[in-house]
Amino acid sequence: MxxxxxxxxxxxxxxxxxxxxxxxxxxxxxxxxxxxxxxxxxxxxxxxxxxxxxxxxxxxxxxxxxxxxxxxxxxxxxxxxxxxxxxxxxxxxxxxxxARFSRTTLASASACFTMLLAACQATGRHRRRAQPRIQDAKPWPQIRRCADPSEFCNSASFEQFxxxxxxxxxxxxxxxxxxxxxxxxxxxxxxxxxxxxxxxxxxxxxxxxxxxxxxxxxxxxxxxxxxxxxxxxxxxxxxxxxxxxxxxxxxxxxxxxxxxxxxxxxxxxxxxxxxxxxxxxxxxxxxxxxxxxxxxxxxxxxxxxxxxxxxxxxxxxxxxxxxxxxxxxxxxxxxxxxxxxxxxxxxxxxxxxxxxxxxxxxxxxxxxxxxxxxxxxxxxxxxxxxxxxxxxxxxxxxxxxxxxxxxxxxxxxxxxxxxxxxxxxxxxxxxxxxxxxxxxxxxxxxxxxxxxxxxLVAWRYSSPAAGPLPAADExxxxxxxHPQEWAFSSEEGELAEFLEPNSPEAAVPPRVLGVLPRRTVVKLGLRLRGIGVLVLEEGSVDASASERRILCHRRSDTKATYPSRWDMLVGGVTNVGEPSSAAAARELKEELGIFDSGEHAHWSLQPLGLVCEVETPVVKCHCEMFAYAAAPGLIAKPEDGEVAEVAWRSVAEIRAAIAADPDAWVESGLQVWEKLEAAGGPEEAARICSLRKTS
Known part of the structure; x- marks a missing residue:
């Protein structure tokens, strides 16, 4: 047909x-x-x-x-x-x-063909081997690895291109x-x-x-x-x-x-x-x-x-x-x-x-x-x-x-x-x-x-009865x-996504523009994608503002950035392709040892619907905010080398400490805290977390 x-x-x-x-x-x-x-x-x-x-x-x-x-x-x-x-x-x-050829061209072609045939017979190239090996492949002519754009004569003239x-x-x-x-x-x-x-x-x-x-x-x-x-x-x-x-x-x-x-x-x-x-x-x-x-x-x-x-x-x-x-x-x-x-x-x-x-x-x-x-x-x-x-x-x-x-x-x-x-x-x-x-x-x-x-192309009906695909196809x-990052070696460090330039906050999240080694993103001043988690004590959700408690931690003095400073948030940069909620759960586990098993089986991690554009001399980050309702009596088990100490502090105590000595706190955490206060404070975060947990 x-x-x-x-x-x-x-x-x-x-x-x-x-x-x-x-x-x-x-x-x-x-x-x-x-x-x-x-x-x-x-x-x-x-x-x-x-x-x-x-x-x-x-x-x-x-x-x-x-x-x-x-x-x-x-x-x-x-x-x-x-x-x-x-x-x-x-x-x-x-x-x-x-094509039409002159007598001279045909004579030249005939001579070339004779020499070519003789060369093929001498080298055996006219016979195809049944099982050639990769080391037998004839190498291509050497070509320089990469064209240098500076070698080209550039002109704004359309006709030259x-x-x-x-x-x-x-x-x-x-x-x-x-x-x-x-x-x-x-x-x-x-x-x-x-x-x-x-x-x-x-x-x-x-x-x-x-x-x-x-x-x-x-x-x-x-x-x-x-x-x-x-x-x-x-x-x-x-x-x-x-x-x-x-x-x-x-x-x-x-x-x-x-x-x-x-x-x-x-x-x-x-x-x-x-x-x-x-x-x-x-x-x-x-x-x-x-x-x-x-x-x-x-x-x-x-x-x-x-x-x-x-x-x-x-x-x-x-x-x-x-x-x-x-x-x-x-x-x-x-x-x-x-x-x-x-x-x-x-x-x-x-x-x-x-x-x-x-x-x-x-x-x-x-x-x-x-x-x-x-x-x-x-x-x-x-x-x-x-x-x-x-x-x-x-x-x-x-x-x-x-x-x-x-x-x-x-x-x-x-x-x-x-x-x-x-x-x-x-x-x-x-x-x-x-x-x-x-x-x-x-x-x-x-x-x-x-x-x-x-x-030639093909389409075939795909049925589960056909069985699994071969490993190479899978x-x-x-x-x-899931696209891979092929150009960067492990020696270049962890990779991170960078976002489009900062713009007025809108309902549409910023686009991911690409992936680079994290230190390159920081060096270039590009925006990272990150998360911040406020750890609230579950039993204090309905308490008065002065009694609400938040789990704070002091960074180790060996940290390269903000050593020995306090932070009221658990935060970090998301991995390539990682959902924000998964990044929040990972950071809780890595920094404070909080995870969904054993005595912590009743945890509750909820998005707050708030975003903060963090910009410090150290990092630029589009930070999505979460709240975690911790079970009463939670004992954090921070990772060695990450956290020096942890302490439960009331909202009133945190506000007083920030007012007394803001330099004792991580700068990025202060920016997120300011955004949180403008949106109703930790009290509003606790309310949102409580409502979403019971719904």
């Missing part, structure tokens, strides 16, 4: 309900066009087209490899059913669309074709399809180059596409660009250019890479910004690959900070390395948030970088630095990806792995069609949108459900 492209798009909202497996074949028009050029025996060794040469980009030649994957297993499997035929109903394309993108695309295609050539003596090649359409009156035409490789030995499908657009904002586009401070109007002129790529490897061991960079300008307003990123989607998780991938992009972010000689961003001081880490952490968190599939409650992959509306102001304001960073991203995709490919492409695979790969690709398609903003805006050009889709799903 054939399904048209339009029908496929209309079924996008229903994909999550599919029970059978869906196979989406290669783009027929492209593959057939490539087949029409295969008559030339020497086309596989012809000179590679240059993306910047108009004469060569007009060629539609792409050699189809002799290796063709068998699909019999998938078609005959009881668990799967083919519903889209990848080759049905494809008309033959005229031979006139193929598309030329850079064409150069970057040509380099990417050459690297990918070289990798494919290492696997097959008749390797698949990219079909290069230039396009152009008229722009608005008085504007240059829109243009681009779409390059697609299909049916390769290494790359089952790969694409790298450029678009350079000139146009006027539609109503929908203007609304999507508008923010709280800037409103765009329908009909405003814009110009944009973008390079995007995706690599779907044939081996389930090799992860999928996606990347893009883009520039958007509204000339009438003098505004421009960049967007883009890179992310990795594995089928089988190798922690070494995840760490290398994320550490590479951390180095890129550090590189731009160092080359910019950043000493501060806005009002945040710090070393260039620390500010680079903040840039990486913010973009990493944005990537995790963006590539999320709500219906599946999992992320599409293991993340990377994602940024939008990125400007020079984000790098200290110096002109050209944002473009330098974006260029470093575009030139970094292949250097960070190809070493991972080299490690994994030689590993053994199985039929079960292939089936798992097709199922995971189904998640990839779900995200693209249901959630990706770029795809939703590009549905008018369906062929350009679907170029990033994997060639390991991947655990990571996809």
């Amino acid at each position: 054939g399904i048209s492209a339009g029908t496929l798009t209309s079924l996008a909202p229903c994909f999550l309900a599919f029970v059978p497996e869906l196979h989406v074949g290669p783009a027929n028009r492209i593959s057939d066009c490539a087949s029409s050029c295969s008559s030339s025996a020497f086309s596989s060794v012809s000179v590679r087209p240059n993306a910047l040469d108009a004469r060569s980009t007009g060629s539609r030649c792409s050699q189809v490899p002799k290796f063709r994957p068998s699909r019999t297993r998938v078609q005959d499997s009881a668990d799967f059913r083919q519903v889209v035929s990848p080759t049905a109903g494809v008309p033959e394309r005229a031979a006139a669309t193929g 598309p030329e850079f993108l064409f150069e970057a695309q040509a380099s990417i295609l050459a690297s990918a074709e070289e990798a494919e050539a290492n696997e097959n003596v008749t390797p698949a090649r990219f079909l290069r399809e230039p396009w152009e359409r008229p722009g608005p009156s008085g504007s240059p035409p829109s243009r681009g180059l779409t390059a697609v490789l299909e049916g390769g030995t290494l790359w089952e499908k790969a694409a790298a596409s450029i678009s350079v657009l000139h146009g006027h904002l539609s109503t929908e586009r203007a609304e999507s660009l508008s923010t709280a401070g800037v409103v765009y109007k329908e009909g405003e002129a814009y110009r944009a250019c973008a390079l995007s790529l995706v690599f779907h490897a044939r081996s389930p061991r090799v992860p999928t890479l996606r990347g893009d960079v883009r520039l958007f300008e509204v000339p009438g307003r003098g505004e421009r910004w960049f967007g883009g990123g890179a992310d990795l989607t594995p089928v089988y998780l190798f922690e070494e690959d995840a760490e290398d991938f994320h550490q590479y992009w951390r180095e890129v972010c550090r590189g731009v900070a160092i080359s910019s000689d950043l000493a501060s961003v806005g009002d945040l001081p710090g070393s260039p390395e620390q500010l680079g880490d903040r840039l990486y952490a913010t973009m990493k968190k944005a990537c995790d948030d963006y590539f999320y599939i709500p219906a599946r409650r999992e992320h599409r992959g293991i993340g990377g970088l994602f940024f939008d509306r990125f400007q020079d102001a984000d790098l200290g304001g110096e002109a050209g630095k944002a473009e330098g960073f974006v260029r470093a991203v575009a030139t970094g995709w292949m250097p960070c990806y190809l070493p991972i490919v080299a490690r994994r492409k030689v590993m053994e695979t199985s039929e079960a792995m292939r089936e798992w790969q097709l199922l995971r690709r189904g998640r990839y398609v779900e995200f693209n069609l249901l959630y990706d903003r770029g795809v939703r805006f590009g549905l008018a050009q369906l062929e350009k949108v679907m170029v990033s889709a994997p060639p 390991k991947l799903l655990e990571v996809l459900g």
Whole structure:
């Protein structure tokens, strides 16, 4: 049964309900066009087209490899059913669309082919080994670890950035074709399809180059596409660009250019890479910004690959900070390395948030970088630095990806792995069609949108009767459900979330912008997420104000901050991804030895619905407040080295002690106490705690 492209798009909202497996074949028009050029025996060794040469980009030649994957297993499997035929109903394309070669070119190609064949016979590269080992893999050419943004010549001229993108695309295609050539003596090649359409009156035409490789030995499908657009904002586009401070109007002129790529490897061991960079300008307003990123989607998780991938992009972010000689961003001081880490952490968190599939409650992959509306102001304001960073991203995709490919492409695979790969690709398609903003805006050009889709995907009904998944599959799903911090080592200390800059308190909690080592967060003056717990004696809840008692503690004299000072609160910083209530219970246990067992089984920990923005020379913290109703006769068992002594004190005693000597108390605790007093005091906290406990 054939399904048209339009029908496929209309079924996008229903994909999550599919029970059978869906196979989406290669783009027929492209593959057939490539087949029409295969008559030339020497086309596989012809000179590679240059993306910047108009004469060569007009060629539609792409050699189809002799290796063709068998699909019999998938078609005959009881668990799967083919519903889209990848080759049905494809008309033959005229031979006139193929490449033409002069006699001199054919003679040169023949000589090259003879030398290549002799070299293959000498090295045995024309025979494929059944069980290659990872140490046998041919290393990729040495590529420097990280592009230095300071090497790039940056300019505010729009015209220069598309030329850079064409150069970057040509380099990417050459690297990918070289990798494919290492696997097959008749390797698949990219079909290069230039396009152009008229722009608005008085504007240059829109243009681009779409390059697609299909049916390769290494790359089952790969694409790298450029678009350079000139146009006027539609109503929908203007609304999507508008923010709280800037409103765009329908009909405003814009110009944009973008390079995007995706690599779907044939081996389930090799992860999928996606990347893009883009520039958007509204000339009438003098505004421009960049967007883009890179992310990795594995089928089988190798922690070494995840760490290398994320550490590479951390180095890129550090590189731009160092080359910019950043000493501060806005009002945040710090070393260039620390500010680079903040840039990486913010973009990493944005990537995790963006590539999320709500219906599946999992992320599409293991993340990377994602940024939008990125400007020079984000790098200290110096002109050209944002473009330098974006260029470093575009030139970094292949250097960070190809070493991972080299490690994994030689590993053994199985039929079960292939089936798992097709199922995971189904998640990839779900995200693209249901959630990706770029795809939703590009549905008018369906062929350009679907170029990033994997060639074969699968959906299968998931039943508990099927039994547990293999350990490797469960390991991947655990990571996809709970993003990890791959770039930071244990030697860098505990990690902590940092929040968006301080703003007037509102009902909406501040967003988590990223994760960094805690000492880096403190050094940069970023806001942490924390909790404070007021420990009230349960028997004094209904007593008069002067008789209410609170458990206070004096910090050890060995503490690095506020040694030997008193605090009326148990407080601390929440761990990464930790709910505030869980953090409050943990701090009670760690600092005072209070936990929900034994003689403390009747404890009551309740949120007070109060938030205090703590800001001291030591820390900035968004502190959520709790109250704990302690059982009568509670004996705290503080942790050694944390607390020197504990004492029950009445509210009146605490107020008098603070008035007499405020320096004897922890400064952050005093700020929270002041907030608590303004909200009705500990008396109100006791009332709230009592009501919630009995309700």
